[in-house]
Amino acid sequence: MERRVECTWKRHIAEQLKQRDRVQRHAFEEIIHQYNRLLEKSDLQTVLSERYQTDKYDAQRGHETSAGSDPGRNELLQQEMSQMRIKHQEELTELHKKRGELASSVIELNNQIQLKDKEIQSNEAKMLEYQQQIASLEGECKELKSCLQDLELANQTLKDEYDALQITFSALEEKLRRTTDDNQELVSRWMAEKAQEANKLNAENEKDTRRRQAKLQKDLADAAKEPLPIDQDDDIEVLAEDGGKPTGEASPNRPLSRTSSKRLSQTPPSGLLDSISNMFGVSDCVQPGLVPPHYSRRGANSFSTSPESAETPSGGCADVRLPSTALHVFEAHDGEVNAVRFSPGSRLLATGGMDRRVKLWEVVAGRCEPKGALTGSNAGITSIEFDSAGTYLLAASNDFASRIWTVDDYRLRHTLTGHSGKVLSARFLLDNARIVSGSYDRTLKLWDLRSKVCMKTVFAGSSCNDIVCTEQCVMSGHFDKKVRFWDIRAESIVRELELQGRVTSLDLNHDRTELLACSRDDQLKIIDLRTNAIRQTFSAQGFKCGADWTRVTFSPDGCYVAAGSADGTLYVWNVLTGKVDRTLDKNHSSAINSVSWSPSGTYVVSVEKGSKAVLWSDL
Numbered sequence: 082m083e084r085r086v087e088c089t090w091k092r093h094i095a096e097q098l099k100q101r102d103r104v105q106r107h108a109f110e111e112i113i114h115q116y117n118r119l120l121e122k123s124d125l126q127t128v129l130s131e132r133y134q135t136d137k138y139d140a141q142r143g144h145e146t147s148a149g150s151d152p153g154r155n156e157l158l159q160q161e162m163s164q165m166r167i168k169h170q171e172e173l174t175e176l177h178k179k180r181g182e183l184a185s186s187v188i189e190l191n192n193q194i195q196l197k198d199k200e201i202q203s204n205e206a207k208m209l210e211y212q213q214q215i216a217s218l219e220g221e222c223k224e225l226k227s228c229l230q231d232l233e234l235a236n237q238t239l240k241d242e243y244d245a246l247q248i249t250f251s252a253l254e255e256k257l258r259r260t261t262d263d264n265q266e267l268v269s270r271w272m273a274e275k276a277q278e279a280n281k282l283n284a285e286n287e288k289d290t291r292r293r294q295a296k297l298q299k300d301l302a303d304a305a306k307e308p309l310p311i312d313q314d315d316d317i318e319v320l321a322e323d324g325g326k327p328t329g330e331a332s333p334n335r336p337l338s339r340t341s342s343k344r345l346s347q348t349p350p351s352g353l354l355d356s357i358s359n360m361f362g363v364s365d366c367v368q369p370g371l372v373p374p375h376y377s378r379r380g381a382n383s384f385s386t387s388p389e390s391a392e393t394p395s396g397g398c399a400d401v402r403l404p405s406t407a408l409h410v411f412e413a414h415d416g417e418v419n420a421v422r423f424s425p426g427s428r429l430l431a432t433g434g435m436d437r438r439v440k441l442w443e444v445v446a447g448r449c450e451p452k453g454a455l456t457g458s459n460a461g462i463t464s465i466e467f468d469s470a471g472t473y474l475l476a477a478s479n480d481f482a483s484r485i486w487t488v489d490d491y492r493l494r495h496t497l498t499g500h501s502g503k504v505l506s507a508r509f510l511l512d513n514a515r516i517v518s519g520s521y522d523r524t525l526k527l528w529d530l531r532s533k534v535c536m537k538t539v540f541a542g543s544s545c546n547d548i549v550c551t552e553q554c555v556m557s558g559h560f561d562k563k564v565r566f567w568d569i570r571a572e573s574i575v576r577e578l579e580l581q582g583r584v585t586s587l588d589l590n591h592d593r594t595e596l597l598a599c600s601r602d603d604q605l606k607i608i609d610l611r612t613n614a615i616r617q618t619f620s621a622q623g624f625k626c627g628a629d630w631t632r633v634t635f636s637p638d639g640c641y642v643a644a645g646s647a648d649g650t651l652y653v654w655n656v657l658t659g660k661v662d663r664t665l666d667k668n669h670s671s672a673i674n675s676v677s678w679s680p681s682g683t684y685v686v687s688v689e690k691g692s693k694a695v696l697w698s699d700l
Contacts, residue, residue: 401640402683404684420463421632461478517548520544520545525539555567558584562579564608580606583601584600585601586632597634599644643687651673652664
């Protein structure tokens with residue numbers, strides 16, 4: 082074992098020596114070769130010199146030897162000596178010449194040796210630098226490997242959490258679907274039971290009425306056969322109850338009136354029917370004998386084809402003036418104007434623009450006089466709405482928030498934040514104590530103004546461009562071309578309606594029975610909320626929707642529709658005929674963003690992507 086160890090380190094030393102020999106010999110091998118050549122030439126020169134000295138010595142001896150014997154031979158020897166001297170002189174000259182060349186070669190080689198030494202030093206310095214870089218890179222590589230392992234572990238953990246959340250989401254989605262199906266089934270069963278109860282109630286009322294009438298006729302017949310003395314006071318009392326009619330005619334009417342009053346007392350309250358109508362549509366909830374009065378009236382009015390057959394909606398404006406003249410063209414904001422809205426009393430006008438302000442204008446004698454400005458927003462205004470009393474103003478903006486001001490003192494009262502994208506629309510509910518906002522982050526939020534908190538958040542699946550509200554239903558228009566109907570209480574979609582283009586605007590008529598929708602396919606559609614179907618479509622040659630937030634409006638009586646085009650033209654359609662009634666241009670220089678019709682029906686205001694607003698009327 083010791084012998085093997087000894088051989089190993091000896092072999093290692095031999096290999097290291099050979100390696101050093103190879104490295105060091107390669108750099109100096111040429112120099113040593115040239116040096117050996119110089120030594121050989123130097124030795125040759127020495128040999129020649131010695132030979133010359135020997136020849137010279139031999140010649141002198143021969144000269145001395147021959148000096149006494151033969152003069153002719155001496156001359157010959159002198160000649161040979163002179164020739165040899167010349168020859169040796171030439172060889173010496175040649176050797177000196179070669180010696181000079183070799184000396185210059187030695188100098189050049191010395192210079193090359195110095196250059197090589199410098200290169201070796203620089204290469205060694207570079208090698209040290211590269212070794213340091215290699216060491217640092219190896220350290221960084223180790224750190225990156227450790228970071229990569231940490232990231233892989235974190236990624237695996239997140240993947241596991243994502244899988245778990247996905248499974249939970251799928252389970253919740255399935256549960257939601259089942260709950261929605263159960264809810265729809267329960268609603269349908271409840272409606273069917275209500276219908277059966279109404280039929281039973283009507284049948285019992287009719288049976289009771291027939292029984293009472295038969296009994297009364299029998300009593301009257303018996304009384305006619307056996308006349309009894311009637312006291313005067315009793316006769317007066319009967320006349321008073323029957324309104325002066327004869328006894329035989331009046332008596333059957335009294336139980337009939339009681340029966341009808343009993344039937345009315347059994348009828349569900351109209352508030353419940355209105356709520357169901359607003360939520361699911363009248364066609365889903367109206368049963369025989371339970372038809373609300375406004376349904377029959379609006380049903381005839383909505384589908385009439387001539388102006389003579391149309392009625393003025395209850396509570397609506399009967400004096401609607403079609404715009405024909407631009408009364409006042411004014412600079413509303415410093416930049417693009419996105420929203421415009423009249424107050425409920427039609428006295429005030431509010432506009433919102435990209436200059437982050439909401440401006441209030443007072444409409445006086447066909448002109449819009451500036452009244453004040455509402456500040457506090459950090460980005461452009463996208464939507465404006467007054468509450469039902471005109472006391473508060475709600476505005477949505479691009480800074481992910483909605484704000485509420487009081488109109489009288491221009492003070493900022495509430496700032497509602499929580500969306501992760503720009504808020505494109507915000508609306509008061511009918512109780513004015515709650516607000517619904519829709520955002521680019523694909524969510525809708527329900528806010529309580531009493532507690533100033535978000536009560537519910539509903540994920541819509543697509544960017545919400547506009548919102549309108551009834552008592553318990555929120556209708557939202559989305560980027561994915563769908564209009565969604567939401568039940569506020571259940572946080573679920575009641576139904577969806579898909580249009581041909583991205584929905585830009587929604588508006589309700591005064592009776593909240595018809596929904597006006599504008600989309601990017603350059604069409605306006607009226608959706609009947611009682612039949613859940615598109616009742617009418619409006620379009621025009623040259624009309625083009627200019628943006629994803631272009632707002633359109635109903636007239637106060639619901640008989641006209643107004644919308645602005647991308648070329649700055651204002652179009653007014655007649656709902657009864659379905660044709661364009663007015664086309665107003667030459668006042669806007671850019672696309673119209675929003676249109677608002679005053680509740681009094683007198684004025685129409687349109688705002689554009691520029692900075693102008695135009696007040697229209699027929700004056």
